[in-house]
Amino acid sequence: MNSSSYTLSLTIWVPIAAGILTLLLNGEQQKSAARWAALIGSVLGLLASIPLWTGFDNATAAMQFREIAPWITRFNINYALGVDGLSMLFIILNSFTTVLVVIAGWEVIKEKISQYFAAFLIMSGLINGVFAATDAILFYLFFEAMLIPMFLIIGIWGGPRRVYAAVKFFLYTLLGSLLMLAAFIYLYNVTNGSFNILDYHKVPLSLDVQKLLFVAFFASFAVKVPMWPVHTWLPDAHVEAPTGGSVVLAAITLKIGAYGFLRFILPITPDASHALSGFVITLSLIAVVYIGLVALAQTDMKKLVAYSSISHMGFVTLGFFIFNSQGMEGGLVQMVSHGFISAAMFLCIGVLYDRVHSREISAYGGVVNTMPKFAFFAVFFAMANSGLPATSGFVGEFMVILGAIKVNFWFAFSAAITLILGAAYTLWMVKRVIFGDIANDHVRELTDINSREMLFLGVLAVAVLAMGLYPKPFTDVMHVSVDTLLKHVAVGKLN
């Protein structure tokens, strides 16, 4: 391997080390030191992930930046890392989001500052580990360990019903992931003692076994995505989490669920995936249409965006299970794009919440009069969220619809309804919050966004626009990996 073979380890351990360091700066005098340590740590983490982009080879579907070291010889568990076109972008997206979260929490968080930033940094490292692990147990370890900081973030810095939301979040996710662990142990026995995920891709399995494994993995990842009807933890968690928590939840952890489909469900149980694709597509379409309608009825801004996330993630799973490259790439693009847009939406809501301390749509009105700069960004991201062409939101949805129409007109038709619904609920919210007359004194006293807020919203706006106008670099990265996966799924494991 070349000299950069520690790149993935760095993306995992730099944020974690920075997090531990930040945790130690917990004195009253050290508040600004903790902030700076967190910022420097997150920026270093982002820098550490840059070589993944520059050094990535688009022409191969094999794992790149591989690292392997024996870890627990008793069970043949290895510290094995690697990325391909399916996972690489998410490591960068996550490292990038972490920087935003640190900046967003800079002045807002006043209690237990060092713990807050430490939790985010440690979680960032663990999430990078989830995307980079090629050993099943290593993956599981990161996957579960990530719950701990998120649980604390929601529970300590969250809203009034934070405890309920935190516990619900934890237990829902744990139930799914433990079944996945049972599946891993089963596969370990089938493969005569291997926890290498790539071995699982190859091992032949009968259809019945595949279906059981499918169910075990599905329980884990469907909760994470989340798919209807196991989505109910998400609105609670989103609403109660602090802004930073909502951003990471929406932008990154939901993607882990979708990533799980690509890394585990489709390649390990291809035939079961085909057999059960109707089931998954049905759930996805219910999410897209029904949850879109639910979003329309929300009065709480965060809840509205949370439901919109579920609806958008329905697109992703739909794209994966129509088994063509447009659908799958569309799903992946949608994942990255949704990472930017949902992060931006939650940050926008956070900007308002920090000033007025209400998330109710009815508490606002005419914000544009007092916060013109903010209104510009809010409207822009709302447009992106409803899939306006030239923003990244359009690209993914359009590709998925194109892919779906090849398979079944009605799939595409139902999915396309969301373009209308998405525009309806997002723009209606914008109309009520941003435009109109000044509704009350709170709004009258609002101050426009400062340069710190301008910074993170501006960066996200550039990302959304860039991906919307020229998505080719993103699709190039994933193209070969997607094609290889589709071929693998098409061949199946039965013969």
Place this chain on the structure above:
Amino acid sequence: MLPPSLNLALATPEIFLLGMTCVVMLVDLYSPVVKREGRLFFLSIVTLALVALSIYNIATPLAAPRQAFNGMFIVDGMAMLLKLAIVIAVAVVIIYSRAYLSARKLFSGEFIMLVLFATLGMMIMVSANHFISLYLGLELLALSSYAMVALNRDSAISSEAAMKYFILGALASGLLLYGMSMIYGATGSLQVSKIALIISGSRGVDPLILFGLVFVVGGLAFKLGVAPFHMWVPDVYQGAPTAMTLFIGSAPKLAAFGFIMRILADALAGAVSDWQGMLVILAMLSMALGNIIAIAQTNLKRMLAYSTISHMGFLLLGILAGTKNGYASSMFYIITYVLMTAGSFGMIMLLSRAGFEADNIDDFKGLNQRSPLYALMMLFIIFSMAGIPPFLGFWAKLAVLEGALNAGYTWLVVFAVLMSVIGAFYYLRIIRVMYFDAPTETTPIVASADMRGVLAINAFALLLLGIFPGTLMTACLNAIQASF
């Protein structure tokens, strides 16, 4: 001259411990009151350190099993590793308990003496190769434990706990002896290796042995505290002074594991398919009952008692696999379990002070604001108990689940997995009150440096061993492979 089959040298740690226990009694008698506590503490720790050293000395290099006392006593890998763990656990118990007991005027020569005698009993249990020596070790431990629970004479709840413990313990001993006598009747021997030979040599298992087996398993289940023989566990855990609960919950579990291995995996190895089924039922009941009832508890000690019951259910998963890998996994599990239990009760004692027990879950409210470090340590311990990676408890669960799945009990593994989600719910409650609630107590937490140091090592070991569990796992596997 001593007959060569006596092989006294192999029992050096036990003999030394017995001698030192007598010295402790004398020191207790002849020390002035002001110096007594310090001397006893120092002497007991030094004794245990020397015992550990001599165990280590005998155990290296790890040779084939060696017998002493004409086959009554055996020294093998499993015995050595368990003894080492027992001695370390007991030393940790003494360190954690000192301040707690001395604040309640219970730190006396009797306590140290009982602890050391119990330790001797445990060491004999794991090294016994004969039903008589097994039973002697067990009773030495049990009688010392009964007395320890009752040590706080003025407390009605302690006396009640001791009474329950004694009566049910005596019943269990009776069951065990009855079962052993059946096996003796069928095989004509009380020696573990001879019984194993006779059973494996015969075609089919004698019904008399099966009859005895039922009683033996029942007795073992009583001692281990698995459902439906668990009734004494919650009452004793809650009623005994926390230091005694810590003792009962830690080292004796290691000894009980060794004891079960000697009887089931060694003597009755030929009847494996018969006891497997019994253990499946015990394991399922324990995991279900322990985890579900724990949800309703408000007393932390009682909750940990139910959590212990469920942990013992998990422990059985590895044993019932009936393979060396399964045994090694269970051994790993029990060592992990002791490490976690020691930490959890250590934390309770850390927060307690004279007149305040800190044994309600609500007493942990707002710990993160009172002391972030202690809260973090408790978080490590609790998440480890819940089996969340990267903590050590996760690997223990993984190992036993792998053992059970490998033996073909897929549905049992799924059941265990579902039960651990229920378990996570009540473990989370502790984290919740520590981190999400405001403190109701503001008294500063004071503790001696040695206690803080050992407790911190204990808690951080759960994380560090969780990141590098390989060494301990391999040590358990080697020990088991050298023994069976």
